[in-house]
Amino acid sequence: MTQRKRGPWTILKERLGYENPWMQVREFDVLRPDGAPGLYGVVEPKNAAIGVLPAFENGDTVLVGQYRFALEAYSWELPEGGGAVGADPLDAAKRELAEETGLSASHWCELIEFDVSNSITNERAHSYIAWGLEAGAPAREGSEADMQMRRLPLHEALSMATSGSIRDGFTLIMLMTAVEKARLGALDPDLSRSILSGLEKA
Template sequence: MALDPAPCSPWRTLSSREVYRNPWSVLLEDRLAGPDGRPGMYGYFAERDAVLVLPLFADGTTILVRQWRHAYGCSSWELPCGAVEPGESAQDAAERELAEEAGVRADRWRALGSFHPSDARVAGRTSCYVAEGLESAESPGDASEFDLVRARLPLAEAIAAVDQGRITHVASMYLLLRIARELHQPPPAR
């Protein structure tokens, strides 16, 4: 079975209005016409695209960061990640986030594609990268990340933390498990 996407939406957007906006999120409400002509409505968050970076040191260690996540009501261990700023490429955002959150820069980058990080009520994509050839590069972080804590640990321990439920940030879980699969089985033939 081919997994090609449908060629077009069966829904027609009749109008779209902004319901709410803050510096991080925009809530939109679209009025729709269904395939049978019946009216519908769809509300969703139009988030900025984001990046997620797995820093991988030559000794097999990585860096996770812990920071408070208000919506979760707790702190979260994650790979370095953040929003792509207006006018910034995903690669540039990944380099910036790696320096701000992990305190390192990389001389080798591998792009691993992108994914939709949430359910269908949130628009936006997250681009994933593996960063290697790392060296120290402290960069002023975002003022909202005052509580950020870094931990350098073996990649295998970070992967185990996913299985143990200690990493619950779904984007970080995805990238860590994807890398685990890559390391333990050959890539599929193309």
């Protein structure tokens, strides 16, 4: 392989270190920005991260709880999942919301797109707010058999986030972004009123 530059880094050699149906780990022999030799590993998920903040007219939202294998801990989160890289992330968001909660929504708004980590993975996250909600039956995967669902006022979800009861970074980002956009008037007016009404009950 011919040497190539990636910003101030020089890639000398690269190889596939590990692969499964959900991700691969690519390893690079490099010259660091200071010119010294180094080793860099990048986790490359085969799906983009997808998240949804459901917003009810009265200011409630929905959290789902499940045991997270990698963390060895139970976690309360907004509905999240994955969607194929290159596919429409909104389609994946609609699917994940229905699968995990049974909810469907008549209105959707892109919330925020961001990099999950700036050091070990190139995973990209896409998130949405869903409102105009209708209830249905969840259709969870086998890995989600322990999942619970909880409807609660938005201010309670925010309190869980600021107290450390919610530790999922994706959920924290979605909650804080939705509240700030509502306060700034950067969302649909009816949606903003719903979000802010969920805070006024605190």
